[in-house]
Each structure stands twice: as C-alpha cells, then as structure tokens.
Amino acid sequence: SQKIEQNSEALNIQEGKTATLTCNYTNYSPAYLQWYRQDPGRGPVFLLLIRENEKEKRKERLKVTFDTTLKQSLFHITASQPADSATYLCALDQDDKIIFGKGTRLHILP
C-alpha cells in the first residue's frame, strides 16, 4: 500500500522567509495530491490540490509542486508570517479514500 513521508516533524522558519515542506510517497503516483492546514484541536482545512499532470499550483502566498519522477511534492509559503504557524498535512488518494501524511509542524519565528 501507499506510504506517505513528510520528512520534517517540525520546522522553524524566520518570519519573512520562505518555508518549504516536503511530502514523499513510496509507490504508484497518485492522480492528485492535496495539502491541508491543521491548527491545534481543530479539523484540517483544505489549502491546495495538484494533479499529476500539473507541475505547479499557486494560491496567494502558497505554491505546490508535484514531481512524479521524484515521487515528491513540495509546499512553499512565501513571505511567511507567525499566523502561518500550524501543522501542514499532505494527502493523496488510495482506493476511493485519501490518506494523510504525519504532517509537519511549522513554527514561524517573529
């Protein structure tokens, strides 16, 4: 079965810099890959979806890339702010459901 690896459990970034989070998967390339944000004690919130035939997707300060050769997606937050501090989860499809990676806890330091 598919495995998802978000290789940084926690990441500290200085305010104003670009935060880059990594999501790797092990088996077949998913048709789609999603990124969610989760704040403590709350449900995840959808951020972006990227299809396997798309190299890059942007939304405001967010950018996602998808490299099916490397089996990897990168999630970038530019001009990071303390309010961006949260856990970021990548998710991909498997058998009519989505499975989540363990997430990366991002701390933006003022």
Add this chain to the structure above:
Amino acid sequence: DTEVTQTPKHLVMGMTNKKSLKCEQHMGHRAMYWYKQKAKKPPELMFVYSYEKLSINESVPSRFSPECPNSSLLNLHLHALQPEDSALYLCASSRNLAESSYNEQFFGPGTRLTVL
C-alpha cells in the same frame, strides 16, 4: 453554508456508557466521513458513507457504530469504549465519493472524547 458542524465539542464518558457524536452539513455533499485522530498523529479514516450507504469500514471495532439518517447528518454511536479510544473524532464531507481524491474534504471542528 460551507460549514461542517459537530456536537458535542467535548465528551467525557465511562467505559460502560452509551453516547453519540453528531455531524451535520448543508452543502449538498453526498460523501461523509468519520476520522479518529490521536495527538501528533494524522487523521485515521474510520468510516465512509456515500449516498447514505456505508461504503468503507476500516476494520473499526464494533463498539463504534456509524449511522447516516439522511444526506445531511452523520452519527457515531459509542458503547463500551476503552481508554485508548480517547481521541479527537473528526467528521468530514465531500461532494461525492467517486471524486473524493480530487474534491476537497471539509472537516468539522471535531469532538474531543475522553474515556475514563
């Protein structure tokens, strides 16, 4: 209305109690989900309903019993739980199941369950 609501927000129950978690959405979504999330872990899928029918049961113990009375409501009935069942229980919905991988899931705020 793009909100999924869950009640109660917090629940404390003993191992012999029977309780229910409730979830509601009015976005016309036809797929609804229950997830369990432990601290510092990702959400784990428990059940999926598609058009009010149970579509996926991820080998969840029978002390958890889901119910989908109509297209807007999803319940999770709890009976004889164990302390290790303490977790955040999340409900989610999406437009439909067949397109679940490329439709975003809308999550509720969750119910924080503590089993004593």
